[in-house]
Amino acid sequence: MLQIQENVSLKNFNTFGIDTSARYFVEIAHETELTELFADPQWQQTERLILGGGSNMLMVDDFDGLVVRMNIRGIEHRISHDDVYVEAGGGEVWNDLVNYCVAHEYAGVENLSLIPGSVGASPIQNIGAYGVELKDVFHSCRAFEIATGTFRNFSKEDCKFGYRESIFKAELKEQYIIVSVKFHLSLVASINTRYGAIEQELQNRGISNPTIKDVSQVVAHIRVSKLPDPSTIGNAGSFFKNPVISAEEFAVVQAKFPDVVNYPAADGGVKLAAGWLIEQCGWKGKTVGHTGTWKNQALVLVNHGGATGQEVYNFSSQIIDSVYTKFGVTLQREVNIIS
Numbered sequence: 598m599l600q601i602q603e604n605v606s607l608k609n610f611n612t613f614g615i616d617t618s619a620r621y622f623v624e625i626a627h628e629t630e631l632t633e634l635f636a637d638p639q640w641q642q643t644e645r646l647i648l649g650g651g652s653n654m655l656m657v658d659d660f661d662g663l664v665v666r667m668n669i670r671g672i673e674h675r676i677s678h679d680d681v682y683v684e685a686g687g688g689e690v691w692n693d694l695v696n697y698c699v700a701h702e703y704a705g706v707e708n709l710s711l712i713p714g715s716v717g718a719s720p721i722q723n724i725g726a727y728g729v730e731l732k733d734v735f736h737s738c739r740a741f742e743i744a745t746g747t748f749r750n751f752s753k754e755d756c757k758f759g760y761r762e763s764i765f766k767a768e769l770k771e772q773y774i775i776v777s778v779k780f781h782l783s784l785v786a787s788i789n790t791r792y793g794a795i796e797q798e799l800q801n802r803g804i805s806n807p808t809i810k811d812v813s814q815v816v817a818h819i820r821v822s823k824l825p826d827p828s829t830i831g832n833a834g835s836f837f838k839n840p841v842i843s844a845e846e847f848a849v850v851q852a853k854f855p856d857v858v859n860y861p862a863a864d865g866g867v868k869l870a871a872g873w874l875i876e877q878c879g880w881k882g883k884t885v886g887h888t889g890t891w892k893n894q895a896l897v898l899v900n901h902g903g904a905t906g907q908e909v910y911n912f913s914s915q916i917i918d919s920v921y922t923k924f925g926v927t928l929q930r931e932v933n934i935i936s
């Protein structure tokens with residue numbers, strides 16, 4: 598039986614630790630509960646927020662609608678020759694899935710170790726880190742269409758994955774709830790250590806032939822050294838995307854700032870390191886009121902305690918303005934703004 602709670606604090610449901618509340622709140626542990634919930638016209642018509650681990654959102658206001666917290670669990674696998682298909686419930690903790698795969702030596706997700714959040718949210722922004730994106734291991738997902746109450750499978754092509762993008766953030770925004778994700782992994786490890794910091798840390802450890810467990814441990818080590826732990830300091834990871842600009846725009850920036858940190862991007866574009874741009878504007882490690890940027894990674898905005906969502910949002914606008922003034926580049930927020 599579904600339990601709809603009223604006036605629930607969301608403070609422990611968002612990694613920024615912002616103290617807001619939800620008018621209604623329901624936890625979903627089985628997909629049939631979604632059918633039951635949305636068969637009721639009241640909930641079809643109420644504004645909704647689908648919530649996983651709350652690690653990629655900034656709650657600016659109280660949410661005057663229904664928060665649907667995804668808690669569908671379960672991990673299963675099927676092996677066919679060297680291929681492994683792992684399917685996990687949308688409410689599984691992402692890093693539990695990674696640990697499951699690393700422990701079984703199913704290769705593919707080890708570079709994505711220690712990313713917070715849920716399996717169900719992983720396709721939304723095509724999570725990525727240390728040279729791998731979700732799309733590299735994604736097979737398909739199953740999703741519930743709220744308007745029709747039906748389930749549909751999405752293939753990799755259907756999802757239109759891009760850098761921190763998918764169809765679920767674009768034309769199908771807020772229309773589907775992802776109930777499970779299937780991954781295509783391998784029994785044959787193809788180790789990816791191209792991201793500079795991984796090579797460096799493997800060398801420090803004297804490892805020349807890394808296993809997937811080594812890669813997972815090294816990635817976790819690098820992440821802990823750079824990123825604040827949300828259990829002690831509120832944050833949602835990178836607050837902005839790394840901006841991708843055209844080769845012509847890049848030439849203008851580089852002429853003025855020869856050290857600008859950059860990487861080749863799709864379609865001849867150039868990706869700039871937003872953390873570098875923000876640091877150059879003097880924001881790195883700065884505290885402004887209850888908020889600020891992280892001392893080891895300027896791309897991460899933090900809640901030093903007691904920040905409101907509005908305060909963090911206003912601070913992020915200040916950063917956007919100063920990066921634009923200095924570099925002529927517009928940063929876009931990567932974090933979902935809930936207002």
Ligand code: FAD
Pocket residue numbers: 612646647648649650651652653654667687712713714715716717718719721722723724725726773774775776824825826827832833834835933
């Ligand atoms: P939430 O924050 O709960 O939701 C995010 C969005 O997805 C919202 O729009 C929500 O409505 C929607 N959503 C959530 N679940 C579902 C569902 N089942 N169906 C449909 N919509 C849904 N991200 C990276 O890509 N790479 C990183 O390296 C990385 N590092 C991070 C480090 C830290 C310290 C933190 C705090 C965050 C980091 N992130 C990173 C961001 C975050 O971990 C990911 O975006 C993650 O996928 C969010 O999962 P979540 O369950 O917390 O999503």
Ligand code: EPU
Pocket residue numbers: 725726727728823833834835836837838839858870871872873874876881893894895896931
């Ligand atoms: N840099 C600075 N100053 C800073 C931060 C970064 O100069 O304060 C420069 C450095 O030159 C550094 C480079 O930027 O070498 C890249 O920094 P880093 O390796 O930390 O990666 P990032 O581009 O800042 C991205 C993702 C992270 C992901 C890492 C590792 C985005 C928006 N962010 O950060 O994802 O973990 O790469 O792959 O693409 C997230 O999405 O929440 C997230 C943490």
